[in-house]
Amino acid sequence: xxxxxxxMISRAIWVEKKHVWKINLQKNGxxxxxxxxxxxxxxxKICAQNATSWxxxxxxxxxxxxxxxxxxxxxxxxxxxxxPSATGITTTLNL
Numbered sequence: 001x002x003x004x005x006x007x008m009i010s011r012a013i014w015v016e017k018k019h020v021w022k023i024n025l026q027k028n029g030x031x032x033x034x035x036x037x038x039x040x041x042x043x044x045k046i047c048a049q050n051a052t053s054w055x056x057x058x059x060x061x062x063x064x065x066x067x068x069x070x071x072x073x074x075x076x077x078x079x080x081x082x083x084p085s086a087t088g089i090t091t092t093l094n095l
Contacts, residue, residue, distance in 0.1 A: 021047040
């Protein structure tokens with residue numbers, strides 16, 4: 001698991017033309033770029049954190065071009081059902 005940018009192979013670079021930090025990564029054959037428009041060291045760290053969470057699989061689920069609204073909505077309902085508030089799920093289902 002990756003915890004800091006120093007352990008990652010790629011480092012965030014400042015793209016002067018667009019005024020953003022950028023990291024290009026690849027995991028299991030999937031290429032992904034992460035950006036942060038916050039200038040300075042803070043923006044570089046934000047960019048690295050986003051990349052690290054993707055590499056470690058900390059994202060709740062991945063969305064691709066083939067992901068449908070139905071799939072996202074089902075995952076949303078599953079997430080709502082797992083929360084302690086049962087009223088939130090019944091309100092959502094009554095829509």
